[in-house]
Amino acid sequence: MKYTYLQALLLLLALALNSCATQNLFQTTNNTQSPADTLAFVNLPAYEYAIRKDDKVSISVWDHDDLSVGSVYGIYNSNEVYGKWLQVDSKGYITVPKLGEVQVENLTVVQAENTLRELYKAWIVNPVVEVKILNKEVSVIGELKSPGRFLLEKDDNSLVDLISKAGDFDFYADKRKVQIIRKINGQPKMHTVDLTKLDAAFTQNIQIQPGDIVYVPSRKGKMWDRKIGTIIPITSIISSVVLILGIL
Secondary structure (H helix, E strand, C coil): CHHHHHHHHHHHHHHHHHCCCCCCCCCCCCCCCCHHHHHCCCCCCCCCCECCCCCEEEEEECCCHHHCECCCCCCCCCCHHHCCCEECCCCCEEEECCCEEEECCCCEHHHHHHHHHHHHCCCCCCCCEEEEECCCEEEEEECECCCEEEECCCCCCEHHHHHHHCCCECCCECHHHEEEEEEECCEEEEEEECCCCHHHHHCCCCECCCCCEEEECECCHHHHHHHHHHHHHHHHHHHHHHHHHHHC
């Protein structure tokens, strides 16, 4: 009978230890990165965002508030709070005051500004036009002090910039396995960066793009540290039982 009690307690301890395994997101069966996948993330040429379907766009025309939507020159900030934006439709068009439908999908901001500037010349001498994309966002999740969704104000955004915006690493962050997930040609691709190495942080020229997910996994010891308060009483009970059974 005493061995039955001991076996039950040992089983309880084993279950507690098993529950200490850290469960991270975005695990793959193949942990190696192909050269082609790596090239999709590092040493890229200067990146310029291309307008996509469902993007929210503001248009500012200097000294022409009647033609502007979300104008940065008027009394409203270019901010979704005021609902001052145009949405790119499923065909890649926006409906612009005075101009009607204008195709903007796959254009950079500079190209869209040039397109609108040429169209406005029919009514305005030397029009000054500014276009902004209001929903260029990236998700930063995992072991960070302030994870969340962050708006990218510019095209040049480094991985270190995004980590800083998220409040820096939390205590249990695994800095050797920071993951960037990006959809390329409709397929999710992942690149793992070891930020404990100087060359990985600065020489690879890793640029974060709108729609990316940056994930910082946990170190293996996180769940062990959290469960240790449960495990210590169990081991104390087992020790006491072993001692008692040894006496009997």
